[in-house]
Amino acid sequence: MTDRSLDLGWVRVFDAVGRLGSLTAAGRELGLSQPAVSYIVRALEEQLGTVLLERGHRGSRLSPAGERLHRAASAAVADLDAAARAVRRLRQRPALRLFTDYGFASFWMMPRVARFRVVRPETEVHIIASAAADPGSDEAGDVSVLFGMRTDFGAGAVQLFEECVFPVCSPKFAARHALADDPRRIAGLPLLHLQSTPHPRWFSWRDWFAAAGLDGDPGPGELSLNTYGLVVQAAIADQGIALGWAGLIDGAIADGTLVAVGPPLSRAESGYWVRPGPEPSAAAQDLIDWIVREVRG
Template sequence: MAERPLDLGWIRVLEAVGRLGSLTAAAHELGLSQPAVSYTIRQLEDQLGTTLLARGPRGSTLSAAGRVLHRAAATAQAGIDDSTRTIRRMGRQKVVRLFTDYGFASFWMMPRVARFRRVHPDAQVHIIASASADPGIDDAGDVAVLFGARGDFPVEAVQLFEERVVPVCGPGFAARHGLAEHPERIGAMALLHLESTPRPRWFGWRDWFAAQGTARQPHSGDLGLNTYGMVVQAAIAEQGVALGWSGLIDSALKDGTLVAIGAPLERSEHGYWLLPGPDLTEPARDLIDWIIAEVAREREAAP
């Protein structure tokens, strides 16, 4: 069923009469009587003090003044009709807000959000990313994906990824320093640190070296960065070695932008968790189901 256009009064009447060249045809198209169309045109002529139509046995043609006003009316009607369609589409669009940190937003969600839109074209995802996204934030969105431990989250939270990190760097950096063959040299390299709180929720370089049974003093070339996106970009730019989180750097490892050069470190009770909001809408449920299914599909496809 065609959508009902906004009532534009005389603008729509004049546009139809000028385009069709007939009061009767315009009345039929607009669903009005011929006298009603004629009355509207005469009112316009009275207000303007000039003739807009030349009426004849073969129909009505626009006068010079009528052509000027008709051009303006046709342009205005087209613009208003286009805006009306846009507004109505906005009203039908289903918005779901996803709250997460910069790492998940940049490296997992953004490269895949177009897939969700293809399956759910009427849903619009608003990604709200924050450097301070932590388990203590409530009611931040319809869906949240946050990093932490099992005990940080309610029972309904679903774990998407276990925490697993591995040292990574650019392939040129690894080749120059022989890190693929001698990962023990990592301790002598400049390290890229993701800055954290005094009690970090994720692995840091100290944890990794402790797991290897060694300790490492700060290096003059070490670089601290406050978002994971900057850490990854610095590693790609061969400014040092970073810790790469599974689920976030998988595509970079697959395409060779980054290479893994050391032993992995993992803990199953930590990682990214999906939290449903308190009052789930249909698009929020669709997004939750899609994220869980996408993670499962990629896990099954992994070598």
């Protein structure tokens, strides 16, 4: 009988009694009545054949035997709770936060995110898009895809696309204005602008006009829009000509929704870069590796 295994239902109760030094307080913490806690302790004492709790007028305290058992019960409760948390985490799908701008999120990531689920089906990707997504952003995602110059990024960043823009519009708009015959007619047509700071980090229409040797004022006209998605939608809707970013609008060019109507302008030191967050996980590195593979084909 001395080696009979104990019923372990008492472990959490006895841990609470020893930790709180009160049957009443232990019952309150565990949602039990004081008599129920007292009954469990007495049943345990009967199983062990010794006093575990010395009861007095001013409360109760553990006996030497009770202190020894409490140390084991407390350690067991801590280990079991830690194991339970680990098991629950195994059931939860890990989530990655990808921080980027609206253009990359809408035109590159969203059409492809289902492919990443095939590679890592247990991982969710939460895309956090912001108009203020630049290399100096305080937002700390697990992975960031940002636009900027090579000097804006540390050694851990990988360039995805170099900056390359060219005029695009709908096929109907191009045909109506005979842009295939003479791209220089762009100078006299409505231009679609992406709103920016006075010193934008990306190419503007002024940059393209200068490179193409065109006269005229390509400053913001009647349609100046605050996200690149709206700029592209306006071009698709025959509202004017937009600067198309290679890497973002490739799909629209491939399916004929938009057509290129002028020469490209590029610079190798600028473009989109992917970089890990401050504490990259294995899942984050998998996402980075997958993005790089997708870009490089």
